[in-house]
Amino acid sequence: MLSNITIGQYFPGDSVLHRMDPRAKIIATMIFIIAIFFADSLVTYSIVAAFTFGCLGLSRLPVRLVWLSIKPLWIIIVFTLAIHVFTTPGEYLFTYGWLHISREGLNLGGLMAGRLIFLIVFSSLLTYTTSPIRLTDGIERLLNPWKRFGVPAHELAMMMTIALRFIPTLLEETDRIMKAQESRGADFTTGSLLKRAKNMVPLLVPLFISAFRRADELAVAMESRCYRGGEGRTRLKELQYSQLDTYGIGAVVLVSVVLAVLRWGFGI
């Protein structure tokens, strides 16, 4: 059951998007996320949709993954939709007791839900096409200029890397302890909530012990390899900024400018 969880969501591949520099991808994603909020009409929404699905096509990811990324957040999407549909005043299309559905509400709800969906799909493109390690590398490099203002860029990135590195290890450990306790008749899946919480003790105690043991071992291993923070540290795989990244950011900026001009210049 635990093997079903995709870690960091990364989906290996060799598409244009996979090959882009993580820094460029993070910047491009941030720009486009802002640009999504420029869109407020059918025309601009179509442009956002076309660009999002265009990128999706470029990434060569199975379309099923898009659905997987939206699925855990469907409650928020439906909630947003409902709030807008039921609370926006305007021309009522349908009334039941104190519940009203207005044309304006439907419009606004649809737009907001659409915005959320594009937001989720586009940002999950980033995590689907970038391995967790490259992602942290990118974040570290982007945070570097802020170092002189006291942002511990390297430490943050190292913590993230270690956390990511140990997710699969701890999952495996959890799986093994669960199996071991199940072989001794433990039951993790049935019973009341309280009973189930109690049943977790035989899983959580060994898991915590092993997490601390591993942290300890890792600290020793890092120290014995002379780890002393980020200063003067070089990399095995340097991030390479290429032509491709310029095109990528350029495309996003272009689309954003078009969206902004359409909205404020032409009022569409």
Next chain:
Amino acid sequence: MSIQLEHVTYTYGQGTPFEKTALYDVNLTIHEGEFVGIIGHTGSGKSTLVQHLNGLLHPTSGTVTVNGVDLVGKTEEVKQTRHKVGMVFQYPEHQLFEETIAKDIAFGPKNLGFDEAEVERRVREAMQFVGLDYDTYAERSPFHLSGGQMRRVAIAGVIALDPDYLILDEPSAGLDPFGREEIFGEIVKLHKEKGITVILVSHNMEDISRMANRLIVMHQGQVLLDGNPIEIFHNDREKLQSAGVDVPPLSQTLQALAERNIPVNIDRVHVNEAVADIYDYLKEVHHAK
């Protein structure tokens, strides 16, 4: 009474890019009373295989039956049957969690719903079996023991389930030679005195050759060899090597001696017996002079 695997295939992460088939069409019957050693290279599928034997994994295709009961499903009968197969994982001491040793060992029998008196009887018996004195250790914390003792507590926790079959995955990993001898001594005792069917997973051929009366060699998710260990050492050394394992050092030495026409019994699996053979031979040579 037996465990039967028919056409068992198992694939990890089916439907993802990380899909990997760990077992291909495995057919096996493990009979009651056997002492089976399973050996294989890392990634040969041996751990996946044994997890099928008590229903922790269900085959992607094929069936596993224990004493005639198919392990798929959640009926009471399936549950009861699964507990007939005890499983000791690698580093079992990592699963200890209770405040006292006695409580930890009691976890299994309590889950099976036995009354207090029966639980205590089983805890006592299991502790005695692994050589831990009840009065001395019962109320101690399992986390203050040595590695070898912790492992014995963990094994006692499985023995307390009173299984018909006992699977042990690398039970001696990470122990010093004394700890290993003790653990193996207890396993052999369980097999002989309680008549438990033992399935021992290991990559140490010497351990298996000393204890097991049946050897199963796994290679790339399939059963490569299955039979009496001595016969396999005689006839299939090349196949063994192709699977990344070899006959134990003792047998290698004896075979090398035999090739030089020195009359030794190449079927010896205990070092001291082989040493006695060689000593006798040397004495004879000496007297002849």
